[in-house]
Amino acid sequence: MAMRLHRKSMIEQAKAELLSILLAQPQGMFASELSRTKEFHGARKLSNRQIIKLLRSMPHRVQENAGGQGNRTYLLWKVKPTKEAR
Numbered sequence: 001m002a003m004r005l006h007r008k009s010m011i012e013q014a015k016a017e018l019l020s021i022l023l024a025q026p027q028g029m030f031a032s033e034l035s036r037t038k039e040f041h042g043a044r045k046l047s048n049r050q051i052i053k054l055l056r057s058m059p060h061r062v063q064e065n066a067g068g069q070g071n072r073t074y075l076l077w078k079v080k081p082t083k084e085a086r
Helices: 008-024 031-035 048-056
Strands: 062-069 072-079
Touching: 008 031, 008 048, 008 072, 031 048, 031 072, 048 062
Parallel strands: none
Antiparallel strands: 062 072
């Protein structure tokens, strides 16, 4: 069963944890890989839909790359480079 994100503090904590995971992986990660990380496994599991919804709510921090074809589509998530890193 997926974790319920009904409090604003829980939503912000989940966003911060997702962002820290993506910062540690500069090549990017798939949504399914993010749902299997130690932060979101077991009782605190986030579904792929929840992860995608949280990441799409941060368009200024992360970038979404879609690929695949038909039933085999995927979303690769990366942290956008900052102006200082360019």
